[in-house]
Amino acid sequence: MKTAATGTRDRILDASLALFNDDGIAAVSTHRIAAELGISPGNLNYHFKTKEQIVAWLFRRFESRVTPFVDAATEVSALDDLWLLLHMTFEAVSDYRFVFRDIGTLLGTFPEVGARAQALTERMLVAAQATCNALASAGVIEATGEDVEVLALQLVFTTTCWFTFKRLVPRHGGGRHADAALAAYYTLTILSPYVVGDARDYVNYLRAKYLR
């Protein structure tokens, strides 16, 4: 059952998320969050004593949304499964885009949350290596152990930093396709030179869909 208190709590988290995503953690005070919601600073303080508590809660939400994708990544052995997984991951990263984008602020101001973001990235790296190894075993890609190491790094680099890059090149992409879909496509193109056999048809299908 949703009480008034949990309702306010959720509203605070949702408003904070939107403000953090738009303006960055550093630029948003708890006073501004309260003002945005039309509640008193005292009321906000009743639910969250500090901005760090809000940031930590939002990070936990993000983590629990991404973790199933990270776990699933170790079992991907086909390109369309990977595409779906990338798509869902990018949607989550986009919804909580302050996390990876503001990593500097997190590390400097809320080091515990910053360290957890680093740990999550490490888990993503391990999962990406497992994915690449599984794709190689399934004969979807042809890649040496060294290739896999570099590919995994590039996959996670793109997953975590793409939306940061997008602000540098606002005119590229967007438009016809949702951000997450286009991001997933670009990420897949990192793998595409390594793709062999029938799976190439799938890459060509995606290229026709997203590159025009």
Next chain:
Amino acid sequence: MKTAATGTRDRILDASLALFNDDGIAAVSTHRIAAELGISPGNLNYHFKTKEQIVAWLFRRFESRVTPFVDAATEVSALDDLWLLLHMTFEAVSDYRFVFRDIGTLLGTFPEVGARAQALTERMLVAAQATCNALASAGVIEATGEDVEVLALQLVFTTTCWFTFKRLVPRHGGGRHADAALAAYYTLTILSPYVVGDARDYVNYLRAKYLR
């Protein structure tokens, strides 16, 4: 001739750069810059009326350091030239790493500088496309027009966002090799599946040097 005034001015810029790189533009006030240098806020204000002026000057310095590399990129037709160019570009991006990393703050707080950072990124994209086309013409890489488009985007994505990513994965790389060299190597691996002929030997040479 260097007067005392230009000396102080340069010291302010150097100290600001170091602080912006370490803690981000948003977290550093002009008061802190003055305190760091042991000068009065009034003295700092005599040289720079606002933080925006300092940021704009530093951006201009960065731009004039990177522009020769961007211009040279259109004339690269061998892989070792590209490697050298990437290396020098990454050194500049690392020295002024606040620029691309804090693009959100720039766009939100100092939109003129933010717009210039976007324009610089656009020029880098055009130059990267020219580089890829030249490499393809020279028979160094085998790539279609569509490949070139995606490759150029990936090259510039890495150039601008690598040091942001590094903070998410502090345990990877670093160590034996300078950051800029390793970044240049990783960037070159994006091209490596497209490299054909003798140029492959160069890629293998770099791999042996950097991946161990």
